[in-house]
Amino acid sequence: MTTLQVSDLTVRHHGPRGPVIAVDGVSLQIPSGTTLGLVGESGSGKSSLARAIVGLDPVHGGKVLLDGRELRVRTVRDRRRLGRLVQVVLQDPDTALDPRMTVRQTLVEAATAFHRLDRRVRPERVAALLELVGLDPRLADRLPRQLSGGQRQRVAVARALAVEPGLLIADEITSALDVSVQASVLNTIRELQRRLGLSMLFIGHNLPAVCYVSDTVAVMRQGRIVETAATGALLRTPQHPYTRTLLASVPSLRTPPTEEEPS
Ligand SMILES: Nc1ncnc2c1ncn2[C@@H]1O[C@H](COP(=O)(O)OP(=O)(O)OP(=O)(O)O)[C@@H](O)[C@H]1O
Ligand SMILES: [Mg+2]
Structure with a gap:
């Protein structure tokens, strides 16, 4: 479990017409074991913020603290330490996985990449990871193209969990999925929170989906967070x-997703 603190973070990109300030002095906190939802329209800077937290986008100003320690990603060792603490799952289930690796190989590689001493990943571990994300362990020897989009996204989540991170960043992980599959993946996320006590940054542009899995929600617009509130308070007032x-x-906010995906 990991606490994240971001203060006054600024991210600048080089656009075709000069610098673009994608994140403009954002501060946020994720106390250990809680989920912060980050919602906002396309281009508001959500992914830039997520990528900057893990050192993939350049930080122009401000600080990122993980468990009170300032995060610096300068060396390979820094990146390993960061990867052990924070894992990111991105939107597109089609490009997230190596097409030549079976589900099992993907999970074993992730587990061993960050835990040198734990080279032997037992089959039970692979099965447990798949069960954790709501997949049949018998899918372990399939390739990504032999899975549905929802199943691939679950494998991507399982791969992130294989590393046993303290913080999981999920950037639009359900956006590319059918509505009914989205609901099922959201339920899986809730189950994971309950069972693992993960800290999570859950990013999306669908407010009900984000609220469904978040303790606190931050609303982002044009690079800034305009409001942060406990989920219930945000919906009510x-x-x-x-x-x-x-x-x-949003038509019906209070209806939780219930449909199940056939597995
Ligand atoms: N690598 C980049 N180079 C130049 N500009 C970028 C780059 N990445 C993002 N931007 C710009 O930064 C701004 C924020 O983009 P970002 O991808 O962070 O938004 P977002 O909220 O994640 O959007 P979406 O909901 O569409 O994923 C946009 O204006 C975008 O065009
Ligand atoms: Mg994005």
Whole structure:
């Protein structure tokens, strides 16, 4: 379990017409074992923020603290330490996995990459990881192309969990999936929170989906966080006009996703 603190973080990109400030002085906190949802329209800077946290996008200013220690990604050792603590799952289940590796190889590689001493990953471990993300362990010897999009996304989550990170960053992991499959993956995320006590940054542009899995929700717009509140409070008494606009565009917020994906 890991505590994340981000203070006054700024991320700048080089766009075709000069610098783009993607993240503009953002501060947030994820106490150990809780989930922060980050919601905002396309281009608001969500992925830039996530990528900067793990050193994939350049940090122009501000600080990232993991368990109180400032995060620096300068050396291979830094990257290993970071990878052990924080794992990221991205949107696209099609490019996330190596097409030539079976599910088992993918999970074993992830588990051994960060835990040198634990070279032998037993079959039970692979089965347990697959069960954790709601997959039949018999899928272990399949290749990504022999799986559905939802199954591939679950494998990507299992791979991240194989590393036993303290913090999981999920960036739009359900956006590319059918609505019913989305609901099922969201339920899996909730189950993982309950069983593993993970800290999580859950990013999406679908407010109900983000609220469904988050303790606290931060609303991002044009590189800034305009409102942060406990999920219930955000739904009941949104403070910022932009949050109200987001809420107004959602038909039925209180219906939790229930449909199940055939496995
Ligand atoms: N590598 C890059 N080079 C230049 N500009 C970038 C780069 N990555 C992102 N941007 C710009 O930074 C801004 C924020 O992009 P970002 O991808 O962080 O948004 P987002 O909230 O994740 O959007 P989405 O919901 O579409 O994923 C946008 O204006 C985008 O065009
Ligand atoms: Mg994004």
